[in-house]
Amino acid sequence: MGKAQPVGPLDTTVGYLLKQAEATIRGEMDAVLRPMDLSVPQYACLELLHQHAELSNAELARAAFVTRQSMNLVLRGLEDRGLVTRPDIAATGRARAAELTGSGRTLHARASVAVNEIERRMVTGLSRDDERRLVTALQACIANLVAPAVPVGDSGPASSGAA
């Protein structure tokens, strides 16, 4: 797939712009990650483990917005390359906490530089206030969709209408 170019002058919908922005940044990430033999989900996994040190497969899947099955495949690929480790047996329950290995941390460091550069480039021209407002607005949009569609004080899905 080539570049993400808008077809027309009607791209003023938040939903469409979100999709376009996501597709664009994903393409950019894919481009810089490919030379390191990393897919976007794989990088997301490394980044999450970098920030949280220890996360189970299910936690990684939720945080990366993929299924447990997909994340499990990602995790295995990273394990086979010696970038992450998982104990053979769970310390508690069934969840085995994955963590970065030395080479995993090294590769993540290299990849994060490239990815952070994309992030930096993306917000170029936005003031601190603009960026702060963007983050706040996005968080609000997410919260609005996650929360039940009930604007007024209510604790339950009383009516399906809500339109």
Next chain:
Amino acid sequence: MGKAQPVGPLDTTVGYLLKQAEATIRGEMDAVLRPMDLSVPQYACLELLHQHAELSNAELARAAFVTRQSMNLVLRGLEDRGLVTRPDIAATGRARAAELTGSGRTLHARASVAVNEIERRMVTGLSRDDERRLVTALQACIANLVAPAVPVGDSGPASSGAA
């Protein structure tokens, strides 16, 4: 491991929030579209044809951020269900302009109501100014990534046909 709480304490990055917002809205769209036997790409196709009346497969693919191959499959599925039509032979060149049929317009109307409701719910609580700024910021982010990363003293990616 214990709690199944969202990992979420790192949601201050624009890129991560974009991904999360996209994943969330996609899930919502999928939920309301499924009863109509429509996938998100299929709805995107209907919506684009509704707005542009006539678009070729390649144009639809670019606008929906999918490959031509994928869009071709989507288009065929919609054609088989009598929702869109394509001339057997191209009026000019190889591009055959697809357009909605009567039932296609009907289904799109029904689907767009549900999708627009999601969009409306997503921006609930945002002022007109907030929403306008969000749109502007997203457009700026997209433009920043599409444009070449040439801050100053450009040496230019003159090499690599990139093709």
Next chain:
DNA sequence: CAGATGTCAGAAATACTGATATGG
């Protein structure tokens, strides 16, 4: 038993690559 997790299996949609052909 309920809930979360891990894992396996099959079906499906999507994407990527390469190749071929046609029209401007």
Next chain:
DNA sequence: CCCATATCAGTAGTTCTGACATCT
């Protein structure tokens, strides 16, 4: 010849669904 388009074929990564076992 170059470029965009359409299409076919094969491969791969991802998702969904269902199922089953394990552990709290």
